[in-house]
Amino acid sequence: MTDQSHLFIQSNAISTDQKKSKRTFHWGRLPDNTTGWLLSLPLAFVLFFFLVLPIAMIVVVSFWGATEFSIYPAFQFENYEFLLTSPVTYQVFWNTIKYALVTWVLTLGIGFTVAYFLAFHVRSLTWQVVLFLLCTIPFWTSNIIRMISWIPFLGRNGIANSTLISMGVIDEPLEWLLFSDFSVILAFVHLYTLFMVVPIFNTMMRIDKSLIEAASDNGASGFQTLTNVIIPLTKPGIMIGSIFVITLVMGDFITVRFMSGSQKANVGRLISNDISLLQYPSAAATAVILLITVLLVISVLLRFVDIRKEL
Amino acid sequence: MEKRSRSFYALAAFFGLFLVFLYGPTLTIGMLSFQGSQGGLTFPMRGVSLHWFRDLFEQQAVGDIWGSFFRSLTLGLMVMVTTVIVSVMGGLAFRKRFAGSGVIFYLIITSLVIPSILVSLGVGLIFSQAGLSVHWSTSGYGSQLTWTLPFGLLIMFAVFNRFDKSYEEAARDQGANSWQTIRYVVLPIIAPMLIGVALFGFTLSYDEFARTLLTAGSYNTLPLEIYGMTTNVTTPVIFALGTLTTLFSFVVIGVFLSIVLVMNKRRSRHGSDAGKGMV
Numbered sequence: 181m182t183d184q185s186h187l188f189i190q191s192n193a194i195s196t197d198q199k200k201s202k203r204t205f206h207w208g209r210l211p212d213n214t215t216g217w218l219l220s221l222p223l224a225f226v227l228f229f230f231l232v233l234p235i236a237m238i239v240v241v242s243f244w245g246a247t248e249f250s251i252y253p254a255f256q257f258e259n260y261e262f263l264l265t266s267p268v269t270y271q272v273f274w275n276t277i278k279y280a281l282v283t284w285v286l287t288l289g290i291g292f293t294v295a296y297f298l299a300f301h302v303r304s305l306t307w308q309v310v311l312f313l314l315c316t317i318p319f320w321t322s323n324i325i326r327m328i329s330w331i332p333f334l335g336r337n338g339i340a341n342s343t344l345i346s347m348g349v350i351d352e353p354l355e356w357l358l359f360s361d362f363s364v365i366l367a368f369v370h371l372y373t374l375f376m377v378v379p380i381f382n383t384m385m386r387i388d389k390s391l392i393e394a395a396s397d398n399g400a401s402g403f404q405t406l407t408n409v410i411i412p413l414t415k416p417g418i419m420i421g422s423i424f425v426i427t428l429v430m431g432d433f434i435t436v437r438f439m440s441g442s443q444k445a446n447v448g449r450l451i452s453n454d455i456s457l458l459q460y461p462s463a464a465a466t467a468v469i470l471l472i473t474v475l476l477v478i479s480v481l482l483r484f485v486d487i488r489k490e491l
Numbered sequence: 492m493e494k495r496s497r498s499f500y501a502l503a504a505f506f507g508l509f510l511v512f513l514y515g516p517t518l519t520i521g522m523l524s525f526q527g528s529q530g531g532l533t534f535p536m537r538g539v540s541l542h543w544f545r546d547l548f549e550q551q552a553v554g555d556i557w558g559s560f561f562r563s564l565t566l567g568l569m570v571m572v573t574t575v576i577v578s579v580m581g582g583l584a585f586r587k588r589f590a591g592s593g594v595i596f597y598l599i600i601t602s603l604v605i606p607s608i609l610v611s612l613g614v615g616l617i618f619s620q621a622g623l624s625v626h627w628s629t630s631g632y633g634s635q636l637t638w639t640l641p642f643g644l645l646i647m648f649a650v651f652n653r654f655d656k657s658y659e660e661a662a663r664d665q666g667a668n669s670w671q672t673i674r675y676v677v678l679p680i681i682a683p684m685l686i687g688v689a690l691f692g693f694t695l696s697y698d699e700f701a702r703t704l705l706t707a708g709s710y711n712t713l714p715l716e717i718y719g720m721t722t723n724v725t726t727p728v729i730f731a732l733g734t735l736t737t738l739f740s741f742v743v744i745g746v747f748l749s750i751v752l753v754m755n756k757r758r759s760r761h762g763s764d765a766g767k768g769m770v
Contacts, residue, residue: 216589234613329516431606
């Protein structure tokens with residue numbers, strides 16, 4: 181994915197070249213546009229009907245009204261008014277941001293270390309590929325099963341508690357292991373660290389190894405090389421990974437519901453609760469606010485890196 | 492070869508722990524799914540049996556698991572084929588900048604970062620307001636594409652970025668038309684990457700939950716069925732199901748990766764026929 185903007189730069193360069201050389205020849209641009217449109221037609225079709233239209237629909241419905249059983253078209257700000265004046269909303273948004281921040285810090289720390297090990301300490305390409313695949317395989321398996329698989333570990337009589345008791349660390353089983361903020365964040369880290377590992381590893385593999393040699397020739401210690409050479413050059417990968425993790429955590433509802441045993445809430449759960457009560461307009465209003473928040477966070481992240489140039 | 496530094500061993504240990512963290516829970520439920528018929532959701536094992544697997548095959552016991560499995564399988568294949576075709580076309584389109592390509596690019600990124608529940612909610616609302624009934628093969632299928640297509644496209648963008656255009660020029664010089672160039676030159680060269688796109692398309696669809704939640708209709712896909720089970724099943728039968736579907740995923744991943752491996756091996760064995768008098 182990281183090559184996307186090169187593509188743009190490249191094609192940009194090509195098309196400006198073409199424009200210069202074929203300034204008098206006006207046909208030149210038309211076929212490009214036509215083939216481009218024809219080839220991206222199915223893509224545009226899917227994106228329009230299953231992304232643009234649904235978002236538009238959510239925005240429209242967020243102004244509608246609802247009775248207990250049905251929703252009716254209207255243009256009222258009641259849903260937003262209710263949402264923005266309720267203290268629950270702010271608490272839930274704060275909770276969502278808290279989950280995102282803590283998960284981000286943990287996945288970044290773990291993901292960076294893992295990618296750093298793979299890229300700079302594993303020497304043969306075969307091993308790099310094998311170990312990298314080991315890190316990515318869980319991505320292609322079911323998230324729900326991976327959440328369920330924490331139950332035997334974290335439960336009151338689970339492996340963690342019984343091990344700690346038999347080691348004499350604790351006398352009573354810890355209650356906060358399962359169905360708590362702890363288990364929610366643990367599951368997030370478990371599910372999403374590979375979204376950090378993959379882009380960071382990808383950028384690290386493209387760092388010219390002679391730069392590292394140059395750093396050590398100039399007397400930099402391993403740690404100085406890391407902070408002065410590797411981390412700055414890995415920034416694009418870190419940003420992409422961060423965008424993935426933060427948006428996944430902010431938009432989640434199922435992990436929070438399952439791992440907290442319905443005891444904790446985030447914005448996604450607010451939406452899904454409204455949906456289960458058939459309060460679609462209220463769900464839509466919350467969804468609009470969530471979408472705006474997510475897009476704001478991403479635009480802030482994009483400020484740190486020019487994604488089209490750096491990707 | 493220079494000696495391994497101390498930090499290597501520290502990092503290797505960290506990596507090992509990470510793998511344990513990644514796979515440990517899955518292996519645990521793998522073990523616990525062989526729990527004896529009196530056993531519970533955690534250790535100790537009360538005997539070893541296939542009791543819970545047998546439960547899965549008795550249909551009434553735990554809902555419509557096999558029906559939902561076949562629906563997920565069918566949907567996964569549909570999404571896979573569509574993702575490959577649309578991504579290749581999109582990849583080809585984006586090799587040149589065209590009017591509107593910027594908009595589509597940002598829509599792809601939006602599709603990737605938008606909270607899944609919004610797609611689910613929006614598509615569900617559209618279908619209900621249009622008086623259509625949601626079904627996994629229509630609304631569910633479209634919603635899942637908004638998740639698989641960005642991955643497929645980003646892979647294709649990366650592929651075409653590295654693609655050596657002189658192969659195409661050579662084909663054209665020898666008189667191939669543009670369809671022939673794509674069919675006999677471009678597609679064979681990118682074939683291994685297409686298998687990768689197919690892997691993403693199938694597995695992401697097969698495991699997708701949030702985007703199908705409100706768009707699958709009255710017939711559940713497997714992840715929806717499993718989620719339903721978590722609220723009312725309190726026996727290791729859910730571990731048995733988890734183990735089976737994870738094994739299935741591993742088999743699928745294994746098959747796809749082996750195909751790529753075989754393709755690459757074959758390619759390097761046959762190599763180029765340049766200068767061998769082939770016409």
